Amino acid sequence: EIVLTQSPGTLSLSPGERATLSCRASQSVSSTYLAWYQQKPGQAPRLLIYAASSRATGIPDRFSGSGSGTDFTLTISRLEPEDFAVYYCQQFGSSPWTFGQGTKVEIK
């Protein structure tokens, strides 16, 4: 099973600041099957990034994904008030699918 480790666990930032979230895999992950999600309380996960670096439909360009192999990054260039949420990475190229434990981006 591929273990995904997200860091940091919590990121305390102010609106307008840059957020950099890390997702590290225990073994190589196909970039085609690496996704990032945003989740707010009481809501389903919202797909932000798929195939490691492609923005999903309707996602603002302040969100970007990068990386390959075992190291992936989600960057939010300038935090907007609605961006404070929990973010998960996911790999689904190798069964069983696995998710990172999440990074909470909170208002400082």
Next chain:
Amino acid sequence: QVQLQESGPGLVKPSGTLSLTCAVSGGSISSNNWWSWVRQPPGKGLEWIGEIYHSGSTNYNPSLKSRVTISIDRSKNQFSLKLSSVTAADTAVYYCVRDDPRPTWGQGTRVTVSS
């Protein structure tokens, strides 16, 4: 575009069987995709349960494999989850997902295991 909608009982008794259905609209369940179930216990992270292809082939999370059955009904364009011998630890929001490089998720359905 493809949309998924989960349905099923919101309350299941301990030791019983949890049964959920995911209705697929806007596309065919016989397309070249796998179809998955994912769950999220209250206040916790996401856990993949398993997946099915339209041929009936399945893959399950080893941690749940002994209790899980996923099936497909091509005539109704839907797939289903059965989880047996449930306990309070199975209380969660359950999501169905279309496996694709750009995944599509349902809105989720909350299931509580309680007597």
